[in-house]
Amino acid sequence: MTNAGILGIGYAVPDGVLTNHDLERMVDTSDEWITTRTGIKERRIANGETTSDLAVLAAKKAIAHARIAPQDSDMVIVATITPDMAFPATACLVQDRLGCTRAGAFDLSAGCSGFVYALDVATHMVRSGPYRHVLVIGADTLSAITDFSDRSTCVLFGDGAGAAVVGQTEGRGVLATYLGADGGQGMSLYLPRERAEAASHKDGFIQMAGSDVFKFAVRIMGDAALEVLRRAAVAPEDVDLFVPHQANIRIIDAAAKRLGLDGRKIFVNVHKYGNTSAASIPIALAEAYEQGRLNKGDIVTLVGFGAGLTWGAAALEWEVPKA
Numbered sequence: 497m498t499n500a501g502i503l504g505i506g507y508a509v510p511d512g513v514l515t516n517h518d519l520e521r522m523v524d525t526s527d528e529w530i531t532t533r534t535g536i537k538e539r540r541i542a543n544g545e546t547t548s549d550l551a552v553l554a555a556k557k558a559i560a561h562a563r564i565a566p567q568d569s570d571m572v573i574v575a576t577i578t579p580d581m582a583f584p585a586t587a588c589l590v591q592d593r594l595g596c597t598r599a600g601a602f603d604l605s606a607g608c609s610g611f612v613y614a615l616d617v618a619t620h621m622v623r624s625g626p627y628r629h630v631l632v633i634g635a636d637t638l639s640a641i642t643d644f645s646d647r648s649t650c651v652l653f654g655d656g657a658g659a660a661v662v663g664q665t666e667g668r669g670v671l672a673t674y675l676g677a678d679g680g681q682g683m684s685l686y687l688p689r690e691r692a693e694a695a696s697h698k699d700g701f702i703q704m705a706g707s708d709v710f711k712f713a714v715r716i717m718g719d720a721a722l723e724v725l726r727r728a729a730v731a732p733e734d735v736d737l738f739v740p741h742q743a744n745i746r747i748i749d750a751a752a753k754r755l756g757l758d759g760r761k762i763f764v765n766v767h768k769y770g771n772t773s774a775a776s777i778p779i780a781l782a783e784a785y786e787q788g789r790l791n792k793g794d795i796v797t798l799v800g801f802g803a804g805l806t807w808g809a810a811a812l813e814w815e816v817p818k819a
């Protein structure tokens with residue numbers, strides 16, 4: 497069987513920074529509350545940039561890093577819950593702007609698990625033969641659907657995009673994936689309707705039962721990571737880098753504890769970006785690479801959870817030589 501893995505990676509975040517101190521002036525909150533409950537200190541907020549703008553920036557870097565031409569891409573998948581428009585798919589806008597003229601394009605909606613879902617799809621497309629390179633992008637501008645007068649949600653989210661080129665690899669590449677959903681918990685985290693059609697103030701913004709999502713996340717992050725490692729036949733102690741969805745430092749710490757990982761093996765950037773939804777894992781992976789924390793042959797575990805409620809985990813052998 498053909499092996500498939502990540503050949504190149506990149507990320508993009510908007511320049512605009514919103515700190516906890518800025519939020520103190522907007523809602524009844526404090527830097528101390530946000531830091532102790534979430535680990536977040538600041539987040540990036542788009543100032544006119546759309547999801548496709550950030551996706552294009554991240555994807556250009558991933559394409560250059562993989563040393564392919566845009567025309568070498570056979571498919572563009574954008575994982576997002578904040579598409580520029582209801583249709584066409586954001587992936588089509590991105591495909592056009594990148595010049596991926598030979599590629600098909602579609603969006604995938606799995607909340608913050610979206611990148612791992614798309615990575616799974618891309619891996620299977622490449623393994624099946626006809627698709628040589630699949631561009632996988634996780635991109636979201638949650639600020640567009642965040643109520644900045646609601647302190648229970650507005651402190652959590654930020655904007656960004658991360659991208660990876662998935663293609664045939666000489667090494668083992670993606671070892672295993674594990675996707676799941678519990679639609680019965682879907683109303684724990686949802687957007688009532690498209691913002692443009694919003695009938696009331698509430699309809700245009702994220703609704704969340706924070707403590708329900710928290711309990712789910714703490715359980716599923718550990719469960720999903722252990723299951724994907726079992727499928728990959730990798731012992732938790734053999735994981736070189738754990739790259740979890742960056743939603744809340746307490747959720748990350750609980751998952752790392754379940755795996756018995758020491759702090760040096762866990763990548764964290766939630767303090768800088770908050771929860772960037774589908775972009776969170778690829779931004780973290782790309783930053784880890786940029787910081788020289790990934791060596792060829794390293795075993796990497798990605799695990800995320802999000803709206804759906806969904807979860808997704810992947811175990812892979814890192815292919816790309818050190819940054």
Ligand code: COA
Pocket residue numbers: 524525526529530533534607608647648649651685704706707708709710713743744771801802803
């Ligand atoms: N600043 C100050 N107080 C706040 C606040 C804020 N930004 N947001 C909520 N509160 C208050 C609430 O009003 C509530 O007050 P009350 O006890 O007087 O009613 C209290 O803080 C809530 O405390 P608690 O329920 O103990 O908070 P928590 O420890 O569960 O933390 C979250 C809240 C949202 C940080 C946490 O539940 C969480 O991270 N959930 C997961 C969210 C998530 O990841 N969503 C995206 C999934 S992809």
